[in-house]
Amino acid sequence: MTDHFALLDTLDELFRGARDSVLTLDDFLAGLRGRSYAFAILALNVPNSIPTGIPWLSTITGVPMLILLVQMFAGRAVPSLPRMIGRRGLPRGRLQDFLRRAQAPIRRLERTVHARHEWLVSGLPRRLLLVAWSAAILILALPIPFDNLLPAWAILFFCLALIERDGVMAMLGWIFTGLTALWTLFLIVVGPYTVLHILRNLF
Numbered sequence: 001m002t003d004h005f006a007l008l009d010t011l012d013e014l015f016r017g018a019r020d021s022v023l024t025l026d027d028f029l030a031g032l033r034g035r036s037y038a039f040a041i042l043a044l045n046v047p048n049s050i051p052t053g054i055p056w057l058s059t060i061t062g063v064p065m066l067i068l069l070v071q072m073f074a075g076r077a078v079p080s081l082p083r084m085i086g087r088r089g090l091p092r093g094r095l096q097d098f099l100r101r102a103q104a105p106i107r108r109l110e111r112t113v114h115a116r117h118e119w120l121v122s123g124l125p126r127r128l129l130l131v132a133w134s135a136a137i138l139i140l141a142l143p144i145p146f147d148n149l150l151p152a153w154a155i156l157f158f159c160l161a162l163i164e165r166d167g168v169m170a171m172l173g174w175i176f177t178g179l180t181a182l183w184t185l186f187l188i189v190v191g192p193y194t195v196l197h198i199l200r201n202l203f
Contacts, residue, residue, distance in 0.1 A: 007163075008106045011099055019093030026086035029078050035163045037072045040079055041065050041137070042159035048140060048152035058148035062141025065155075069134055113160050117167025129170055132177045133158040139184055147187055150180040 014023060014031045029036040044061045047054075068079050080086075099106075121129065136151040136158070157173035160166060 007110055008099075008103065011106075015092050015095040015099055017092045019091065019096065021092050022089040023092055023095060024087050024089035025081060026078075027089070029081075032078075034077075036078045037068055038159045038162040041068055041155065042163070044068075045140075045152055045155045045159065048148050049156050051149060056143070058140045058152070059143050062137060065137045066141055069137060113164050113166050113169060115165045117170075118165050120167030120170040121161050121165050125170070129158060129161065129173070132174065133162075136177055136180060139180060144184065144187060147180075147184055150176055150183050154180050 010031070010033065014028060017023075029040060032039050044065050048058050048061060071079055119125065133155065136154040140148055140151040140155065154173050154176035157169045157176060161170035161173055
């Protein structure tokens with residue numbers, strides 16, 4: 001039987017309890033049913049998916065993503081966070097209030113992203129997806145100007161594909177991976193010539 005991931009039900013289960021008790025980040029990641037790495041990388045990646053113009057944002061968020069990848073490929077069941085970060089958390093009461101307000105958009109997300117065409121996220125296609133996902137994260141972390149939006153969207157779709165075993169999200173991730181490769185190659189080839197041309201005109 002396929003292990004489907006119901007986000008709203010999972011969050012409801014994790015947030016359940018005394019309102020004054022604290023859900024730590026370590027406990028939250030441990031409760032994500034094997035999706036902790038994809039979920040953590042998704043959370044780190046979200047700011048890059050929006051054109052904010054914040055300098056070095058992609059590197060600041062991309063380096064922790066690479067650390068998470070190293071832990072995942074090393075076989076850790078859940079991410080190992082520094083103690084001062086992992087033991088931080090929020091009162092369950094605040095999380096329960098948030099979940100009540102967020103039920104409608106989460107339900108819409110669940111209707112959009114769900115298990116389908118699962119052959120694209122299992123076996124060899126899954127291993128290739130993990131390679132492409134890792135490459136997109138590496139490109140995002142590198143300080144290449146104007147080269148963060150496309151890999152961020154590739155990472156976003158791959159994370160959703162891995163969380164919900166959604167082959168359609170995987171296909172979108174592959175499309176953005178192809179666009180990322182073309183755009184990065186263009187920047188690497190054309191970028192230096194453009195800079196030299198500007199310098200020649202200035203001096």
